[in-house]
Amino acid sequence: MKSRLTIGKLAEAAGVGVETIRFYQRSGLLPEPERPLSGYREYSSDDVRRIRFIERAQTLGFNLEDIAGLLKLDGPQACSVTHDLALEKLHVVEEKIKALDAIRDALQQMVRQCERKHKRGTCPIIQSLVREEAKG
Amino acid sequence: MKSRLTIGKLAEAAGVGVETIRFYQRSGLLPEPERPLSGYREYSSDDVRRIRFIERAQTLGFNLEDIAGLLKLDGPQACSVTHDLALEKLHVVEEKIKALDAIRDALQQMVRQCERKHKRGTCPIIQSLVREEAKG
DNA sequence: GTAATCTCCGTACATGAGTGCGGAGTCAAG
DNA sequence: CTTGACTCCGCACTCATGTACGGAGATTAC
Numbered sequence: 650m651k652s653r654l655t656i657g658k659l660a661e662a663a664g665v666g667v668e669t670i671r672f673y674q675r676s677g678l679l680p681e682p683e684r685p686l687s688g689y690r691e692y693s694s695d696d697v698r699r700i701r702f703i704e705r706a707q708t709l710g711f712n713l714e715d716i717a718g719l720l721k722l723d724g725p726q727a728c729s730v731t732h733d734l735a736l737e738k739l740h741v742v743e744e745k746i747k748a749l750d751a752i753r754d755a756l757q758q759m760v761r762q763c764e765r766k767h768k769r770g771t772c773p774i775i776q777s778l779v780r781e782e783a784k785g
Numbered sequence: 786m787k788s789r790l791t792i793g794k795l796a797e798a799a800g801v802g803v804e805t806i807r808f809y810q811r812s813g814l815l816p817e818p819e820r821p822l823s824g825y826r827e828y829s830s831d832d833v834r835r836i837r838f839i840e841r842a843q844t845l846g847f848n849l850e851d852i853a854g855l856l857k858l859d860g861p862q863a864c865s866v867t868h869d870l871a872l873e874k875l876h877v878v879e880e881k882i883k884a885l886d887a888i889r890d891a892l893q894q895m896v897r898q899c900e901r902k903h904k905r906g907t908c909p910i911i912q913s914l915v916r917e918e919a920k921g
Numbered sequence: 922g923t924a925a926t927c928t929c930c931g932t933a934c935a936t937g938a939g940t941g942c943g944g945a946g947t948c949a950a951g
Numbered sequence: 952c953t954t955g956a957c958t959c960c961g962c963a964c965t966c967a968t969g970t971a972c973g974g975a976g977a978t979t980a981c
Contacts, residue, residue, distance in 0.1 A: 688958085720911070729899070823977050843968095
């Protein structure tokens with residue numbers, strides 16, 4: 650089941666370009682793969698999932714450095730390190746969820762208002778992300 | 786209460802650089818401000834909120850083009866246009882929330898496992914974002 | 922009313938995240 | 952065993968998102 654993939658097959662399976670994979674490797678987001686025969690990189694289906702994770706995480710506003718941090722949680726570290734890192738990331742994620750919840754509520758409100766043919770008042774969307782800015 | 790701001794004051798209030806504001810204006814994210822005296826841009830506190838919205842939305846994985854779309858919901862459009870756009874954006878936001886929920890759950894699980902001094906099995910974080918990829 | 926500060930503008934530079942190029946080596950099908 | 956596709960590598964290029972520069976004009980503080 651752990652099919653061995655060349656870089657081209659991996660790229661296709663993960664929906665990215667070959668160059669992107671080489672770039673991720675250089676950036677430390679993908680581990681150095683084995684290179685048994687002739688120096689060609691040899692990947693597994695785990696790497697497909699890893700790349701998909703990277704792509705998704707990017708759409709959630711994490712940059713590659715953030716993502717490297719998240720991926721470190723995948724390796725075999727001391728539990729205390731993992732714990733602290735996970736907790737820190739958890740914080741960030743919860744903040745993002747809150748902000749997105751606010752946008753979602755604002756969008757739902759707009760949709761409802763429109764469907765009732767009300768004239769809209771002021772747009773709630775901007776307001777949705779403004780609160781709590783002062784407290785920092 | 787609608788204090789008039791110079792570009793410098795606005796930048797300070799919103800926590801960005803002056804050049805960033807000019808850049809956002811060029812990019813159509815901020816409307817052309819009035820320029821009564823001498824051609825200096827004159828802003829209001831609404832613009833502070835608008836810029837904060839832009840900054841926050843960026844951390845949620847929206848690029849400037851996406852954000853321009855969201856900000857269009859602020860203007861006075863035909864209700865049908867607003868409705869459709871809002872519904873579309875709502876979809877995107879809900880997907881993001883789902884993905885972040887999955888990451889959050891994975892992180893919580895890791896934190897709990899660590900706190901119980903269990904040896905961790907395979908890392909749940911990557912798995913959190915992988916499901917449903919095949920269906921697209 | 923002058924010096925310091927701010928703003929104007931266009932343009933150039935910087936950074937993050939890829940994308941492409943070209944020549945050489947490797948693999949797989951016929 | 953040749954031919955075409957694939958891979959190797961380093962390096963140059965692109966695109967989005969800002970940032971910085973520099974000279975000229977406006978404003979404000981003294």
